[in-house]
Amino acid sequence: MDNSTLFGIATIGYILAMVTYIIYFAFRNKTVGIIATTFTVSSFVAQTAAFFMRWYEGYEMGLRSFWRPPISNLYESIIFFVWCLILGYLIIEFKYKNRSFGAFVTPIAGLALAFIEMTGMSKEIEPLVPALQSNWLLAHVTMSFISYSVFALSFATALMYLIEKSEDKKHWTYIFWTVSLGILLVLLIGMGLDYLKFHVVATSATNIRNFLFKATFRSDSPVIVAVSWLGAIGLIALIWAYGHKLKKIVAAFNLSPEILDELTYKLIAIGFPIFTLGGLIFGAIWADQAWGVYWSWDPKETWSLITWFVYAFFLHARLMRGWRGNKVAVVAVIGFVTVVFTYLGVNLLLSGLHSYGSLS
Amino acid sequence: MSEKKKNLIDRVWDLFASLKLAIILFSLIALTSIVGTIIEQNAEPEKNLIVLKRLVGEDFAPTAYRILEAMGFMDMYRSWWFITFLALFAANLIICSLDRLPRILKLVKEPIKPISPEKISAFPIKKEIRLNGTPETLKDTLITSLRKLGFKALNNSSMEGEGYQLYAQKGNWTRLGVYITHLSILVIMIGAVIGIFFGFKGYLNLPEGYTSDVAYSRNNGQPHKLGFSIRCDDFDVEFYGMSEMPKDYRSWLTVFKNGQIVMRKMIEVNEPLKFEGYTFYQSSYGVLSNTQGYFIFKVTGPGGKSETITKQFGETFTIPGTNIVGKIVDYSPALALDQSGRAYTYTNMMNNPAVYIEFTENGKPKYSGWILRRYPKTWRLPDGSVIQFIDYWGVQYTGLQVRKDPGVWIVYLGCIIMGVGLYMAFFMSHRRIWVLVRKDGKHSTVNILATANKNRPAFERKIEAFISQLKKEV
């Protein structure tokens, strides 16, 4: 068995876990909960094994030095993100003895893994170009992903908080979370349709750019574009109209809004220093060692800085009177959106925007 | 200060001491930075016009471009308004910290006081237990347990009746973590400003065998005197196995000062050379056109005698111990064979250097063929001689980034301070504990009260462990 088979098994396991957590979430049957946890733990073990196998394979093939764990390209980094996320989640599950959170976290993991499959990105073990063979870079990437995972968890707790707290359909926080969730679903469905239509086996960022939303919003047929937009707006409206139903389910769990608020803060209080040190400082030191410029305002760096400012905003807003609860939860949600953009959007969307020719 | 009209200075001070301004500045800097990632900075106008056409449409793009250009968005991180945001941000940070520092310092320096028993109910962490023994017999155990909990400097005061309280604090200085974090941001900004004003950013493309005493500015291409000179002795690329993927590239450099060699170093990516404030980074490489290089071979004759020779194109050499003469008649920096087996050059970079050598013995042709540097199999001649192709020297140049940044150490210092500050701010806390012991017949009542400014549950768990330990010991 090679690493990708084992990763495949873990992926299926996580998706099963996602389904069982959601069933558990809806019916709160204890056995279902145990099954969900079992799926998660065994997939986690499989993924851990696959990670070390991949590490060893890269070394065996002479493509990586022994000291380079496999976290260097997009595929590997997403896998690592999922690994950290699940680890963080399992810690919370065992510490707080509460599984309901799983129904929010495993979809994030499932989404990330689905993203790999849909874009068909390269899973090859690639040799490292010289600039990437740096211990600072390694520390930078590892810590960035740990912080991203922690931020992802804070995103989930903040969203749950908003769901629980929303009172009134016209209140802006209610609109905010329903529309955010709606957009997320629209993006997912759009990507799913791309996959169904093109069976993209793209291996490069160029292909990701060329196929992303080609089946829907960027279709050549204006009718399909119009239908896509209508569908998207319809879906968002639907979520807005029925979102309060979710609230009942979330509220039925033992996670009170106060705990969720506290948890969101705690997670960000862990993620922020790790991100500052690993994401910003180590990244800058690496750039300094490799190129002699610690900061050059390139889009990736700038987006990391934006993310940092959003979380600094969160921490400071929380210290001001009147900024508890809803408002800071919204900031936490926005924070994670900037994380995702820093990580994927910069490479996929901004580089697409700046590319010449072929794209149109 | 009177509650009446505040004067202007006070009002400005209050504005800059407020978190509200900080929140506004966070948003402003973040939002404008987004624009800077969409508009490519310092690019040719056409590039951004394409971007704008995609975003706002064909018709409006030129207007949008002009508006954004007038506002400085084409080089926004150096525009006056962005720098103003950063300056306001720094001012906010300084004044906000100065404003609060006296209060925090007081909190830090304040000695811990005993509490009066009536206030017990007001404490966030409070436990009550009964222990066997009089307060006096318990004292030593309590003191050692508290020490084990990390409270070294214990205060002791007696209470009414037969009793006393032990109290202590630790980590009071961790309250400064936030201020240290803020200070570090200022230190980094100072380092960056020093780098901008007193630093140099440049490049130098140095061919093998050449020496230079200047580097060229990245801003305007002007030569910049280094005050010493640097020579590239050799340059080499290493590939992954037989692939085309570079694994590493390296330059062997020598630094001269006043005609003396003062330093020799091999540099590679991530491994620069530093001399007198300048740092030379391996960043790229290339091949010179129209230059005659030197082929370096280690030639071993059939008898085992070997010799290292350096020849140019068209020159000849003799294999040691024989009459066989080789002549270099063709060269390719990157040789490949097409389907019909014909040799061709697939790139002008030195990815697979090869020489074509014709051998003659006493003037009669003997054999000829390609010798490839990366394929030792091709070095062997039919008669057992070996022509080891060591290098084709003098035709590649090493691309060096040259930087002088006297502020970088301040930036690094700031980063270290930030690490320390964040650790203090998020992972340490100011903890206080009071243990009140009173006589209660043959037993003692022990009240344990505590506060922590961060992460209270963790402290509470520690105190619970402390209590169960106490119960075991008594």
Ligand code: HEM
């Ligand atoms: C990006 C820059 C900044 C960073 C990284 C930063 C970092 C921090 C951190 C980590 C905390 C502790 C938060 C917590 O305990 O939850 C904090 C608190 C604070 N910050 Fe900042 N800060 C920044 C800028 C500012 C600015 C510009 C101001 C100016 C008003 C400011 C004022 C404060 C205040 C008043 C506190 C609360 C202090 C206390 O609790 O006693 N910060 N900051």
